[in-house]
Amino acid sequence: MTAKVAIIGAGPSGCYTAQALLKMDPDLEVDVIDAQPTPFGLVRYGVAADHQGTKGVARQFARIFIRQKARFFGNIRIGEQVTLGELQDAYDAVVIAAGLSGDRRLGIPGDDLPGIIGSGSLTRALYEHPDAAALPELGQDPVIIGTGNVAIDVLRLLAKTPEELRGSDLGDGPTAWLAAHKFRKITVVGRSSAGAARFSPVLLKELADLSAIDVSVMHPGSANDEEGKRRLEALAELVAATSGPVQVDFHFDSCPIAIEDVSTGLKLDVETPEGRQSLLASSIITAIGFTSDGSLDRDTMLDSAQDRMRPENRTYTIGWFRNGPVGAIPKCREDAQALAQRVMSELQPDPDRIGRNLFETVPDIVGFDHWQRVDALELSTAPDDRCRRKIFHKAELLRPSNLQDA
Amino acid sequence: MNIAILFGTETGNAEMLAEDISSALEDEHQTRFANLQDTGPSELRDAELNIIVCSSYGDGELPASAKPFADRLREEQTDLDGVRFAMFGLGDGEYATTFGHGSMKLAEMLIGRGAEIVGERLVHDASGDDLPEDIAIPWAEAILASGNAAAASTAE
Numbered sequence: 001m002t003a004k005v006a007i008i009g010a011g012p013s014g015c016y017t018a019q020a021l022l023k024m025d026p027d028l029e030v031d032v033i034d035a036q037p038t039p040f041g042l043v044r045y046g047v048a049a050d051h052q053g054t055k056g057v058a059r060q061f062a063r064i065f066i067r068q069k070a071r072f073f074g075n076i077r078i079g080e081q082v083t084l085g086e087l088q089d090a091y092d093a094v095v096i097a098a099g100l101s102g103d104r105r106l107g108i109p110g111d112d113l114p115g116i117i118g119s120g121s122l123t124r125a126l127y128e129h130p131d132a133a134a135l136p137e138l139g140q141d142p143v144i145i146g147t148g149n150v151a152i153d154v155l156r157l158l159a160k161t162p163e164e165l166r167g168s169d170l171g172d173g174p175t176a177w178l179a180a181h182k183f184r185k186i187t188v189v190g191r192s193s194a195g196a197a198r199f200s201p202v203l204l205k206e207l208a209d210l211s212a213i214d215v216s217v218m219h220p221g222s223a224n225d226e227e228g229k230r231r232l233e234a235l236a237e238l239v240a241a242t243s244g245p246v247q248v249d250f251h252f253d254s255c256p257i258a259i260e261d262v263s264t265g266l267k268l269d270v271e272t273p274e275g276r277q278s279l280l281a282s283s284i285i286t287a288i289g290f291t292s293d294g295s296l297d298r299d300t301m302l303d304s305a306q307d308r309m310r311p312e313n314r315t316y317t318i319g320w321f322r323n324g325p326v327g328a329i330p331k332c333r334e335d336a337q338a339l340a341q342r343v344m345s346e347l348q349p350d351p352d353r354i355g356r357n358l359f360e361t362v363p364d365i366v367g368f369d370h371w372q373r374v375d376a377l378e379l380s381t382a383p384d385d386r387c388r389r390k391i392f393h394k395a396e397l398l399r400p401s402n403l404q405d406a
Numbered sequence: 407m408n409i410a411i412l413f414g415t416e417t418g419n420a421e422m423l424a425e426d427i428s429s430a431l432e433d434e435h436q437t438r439f440a441n442l443q444d445t446g447p448s449e450l451r452d453a454e455l456n457i458i459v460c461s462s463y464g465d466g467e468l469p470a471s472a473k474p475f476a477d478r479l480r481e482e483q484t485d486l487d488g489v490r491f492a493m494f495g496l497g498d499g500e501y502a503t504t505f506g507h508g509s510m511k512l513a514e515m516l517i518g519r520g521a522e523i524v525g526e527r528l529v530h531d532a533s534g535d536d537l538p539e540d541i542a543i544p545w546a547e548a549i550l551a552s553g554n555a556a557a558a559s560t561a562e
Contacts, residue, residue: 200464
């Protein structure tokens with residue numbers, strides 16, 4: 001008897017789970033549902049526009065739908081067109097791989113002032129996510145709070161010259177927006193010492209090739225571990241390698257205390273080893289992790305998922321939705337392979353479950369063939385210096401005007 | 407010819423390419439397909455030719471699934487005299503200084519244990535325009551067509 005598995009979220013965790021399940025049993029019915037009309041989640045909307053090599057996993061994910069016969073059901077938001085309960089009734093197992101798209105707040109006085117922008121919100125706008133807000137005005141002296149890989153991605157994108165963005169898929173709007181900003185200084189603020197910061201040394205090395213920046217480092221601290229030493233080395237090399245017009249100051253060991261509105265913009269108070277300091281900012285970008293955006297009731301779902309409390313729900317969670325915003329693409333794969341083993345060992349197919357028939361009456365669903373046409377259109381209409389021109393209005397993504405036979 | 411197609415991967419891309427190479431060769435050759443993670447160094451002796459696909463991760467390091475193999479190679483000091491292998495790398499040209507270092511390091515380790523490399527180590531650039539299988543399959547076929555690879559297959 002063919003078992004039916006629904007996966008919520010077509011990002012890396014969802015796709016790797018589908019891949020692993022179908023490798024174990026090629027006859028499974030695996031349906032991957034996404035709120036967006038396009039698959040691949042953060043590969044499309046989170047991996048930086050200038051990291052096309054990293055986006056290469058999308059080719060692997062496409063094969064899950066083309067060769068392994070997983071089905072993509074795009075443009076279905078769980079809780080709107082279909083409820084989680086209906087999905088649980090229709091499938092033998094449900095895997096929630098919905099990710100985390102809300103920006104974690106600083107939790108300090110003034111953290112909701114205008115001019116403070118979450119990195120997720122900013123990168124969705126930069127990478128032309130259909131639900132993104134308009135790109136914000138950052139002014140000439142933005143401050144980035146956070147020293148993880150997302151913070152470094154944002155810094156790199158802001159600091160790149162038009163020439164350095166060649167070959168990326170950064171869209172016309174975001175490209176013009178970047179060019180209109182004449183940054184004088186970009187400040188990066190982190191609570192930890194440089195050695196204990198979360199960024200990968202590789203990302204930092206990449207910054208050394210940027211022509212526009214001139215990096216300085218305040219109180220990096222020391223490190224005893226290998227990884228910490230590599231971060232300090234990479235920072236020292238970065239300082240030595242850069243001498244461009246845009247000042248980039250890393251402030252480590254600087255704990256944000258409060259933000260105030262002042263006449264010149266925002267004033268960020270930080271606690272440092274040298275006492276309290278005030279940093280002036282034309283805008284503040286927070287890159288301190290992600291949380292639920294509230295569109296799915298994550299706490300309840302984590303509780304109702306099988307591994308926590310309720311085996312009868314036959315529901316599993318994975319990826320950032322389960323673990324919080326830690327771990328990159330390889331971690332998704334590793335976890336998905338482990339989860340697939342577990343799902344397979346616990347699957348009890350029931351022929352009365354209706355599976356994908358649940359979606360028959362849902363309007364405007366798009367499948368993988370639709371994505372293939374959109375993908376081909378985006379690739380074929382790319383400007384000379386870009387590898388793709390993303391379609392970003394949802395209506396256009398659903399019914400591209402110059403898409404034949406759509 | 408009796409060929410083992412082995413892969414060292416971190417995100418699964420090298421596994422996918424190894425599958426493609428395996429599919430391309432399996433009609434004309436006796437092929438075996440395995441993750442380096444599940445392969446002991448002495449098993450390289452079982453094939454007349456080992457075609458290895460290996461990515462690079464982080465700062466030009468070996469990918470996760472090649473690491474246990476490399477550890478065993480180091481610890482067991484396996485003698486690979488007489489073993490033949492061809493190496494295809496996956497890399498990302500955005501990281502120029504460490505481009506393809508994963509496959510380079512693995513090839514050097516094998517040569518260091520006495521194995522012989524057949525053909526040229528090629529590295530696909532994930533930031534380039536070519537598809538990896540479009541380069542790797544002709545590369546593998548060219549190696550097999552050359553007398554070099556066939557030299558060890560007198561038993562066939």
